[in-house]
Amino acid sequence: MAGSQQKSWLTDTLESLPSIVFLVAWRGGGDIAFAGWLGAASALALLLGFRFYRMPFNPILLGINLHLAAITPLIVASFHLGVTDLARLLLRSSESGVLISVFLTGCLLTLFSGRGFVGDATMPRRLRLQFSASLLAVTAALIPWSFAHAGQTLVSLAVPFMILFALRRFLIARWHDKAGGNSSAFAGLAMPAGETH
Template sequence: MKKSLQRTWITDILEAVPSVVFLALWRSGFDMETSGWTGALLAAAQLLGFYRFGVFSNPIMLGINLHLLIITPLIMVSFAIGAREFSDALVVHSYRGVLVTVFVVGCVLTLMSRRGFVGIDDVPKRSFWKTSGVLLAASALAIVWAFAYTGAVVLSVAVPMIGLFALRRFLIANILDNENRIGGIALAGGVSAFLAGRDQAGEI
């Protein structure tokens, strides 16, 4: 258990490095191109490393890091081929677009991964569709909010993103609580049956 928690803690840190470095550079006065390429390279290294060693990503962080990997090259290519208006639009909405990428990743994981959007193993089929559906709905609402709200980035993107992380944790805890409750009922039933069997044997 301790080893598992340590591994989770380490993977969480590694997944966060690309976005943390990108934001640190951007907020420190570096231009968007430098910050973006640095984030993209770190995201590529993180994603390849996890793939190489068979480490599962947090689905939300997977969306964030794929966004970092894609957005800067896409902006630069659009600019290079003369699609200036498109590249300008990407720059303006790049931070809101991360929620779109998270939503798309969630759709793909829900349809193609046995772990779903919630991102854990051995989820009962009913809980699988329910939790993934709730997360997808929350992601869609976050996108609407991000593009409708024109105020500070913290309120338009950061707060909804934190909400998605918190919601995922809540859904995982709910799944595990239900499994433990079912396991506890089964154990209690088994003990009762065993004791009943002993009582009947004693009477015979």
């Protein structure tokens, strides 16, 4: 279990790198367009690398990286195509819009992935759907909060994602604790009377 947790921590750290690259380039006084393209390239490279090596995605970070990979090309393409209203809308909502990307990614994962939005294939299907739906509901509730606090990155994004990451960890831990308890109970029933470990 410890090895699995260490692997999960490592992959989560790797999946966070595109966001870190974008924020460092942007907050370091760089041009927002350059930071956007750098974030998009980093996210795309990571997505392709994880897919090539068949590494499991963190479902929340997957939504963030898909947003990073798509938003700058979409904004630039909209401006070049003359769809300036759409381009300005995307530009204005690019920060808080990441939660919309996470929500849409979560919907697709819940419907079509064996791991669901909660990201755990070991759960029974009904429980996986229930936990994924809970995550989706919380994500949906956090979208208007994020837009209401747009421009305040700590409040609009950091707080919502802290909630989502903590909730996902809690749901997975709850399932594994329950599954472990059931396994111990079955082992105890199968143990001959008087035999202990």
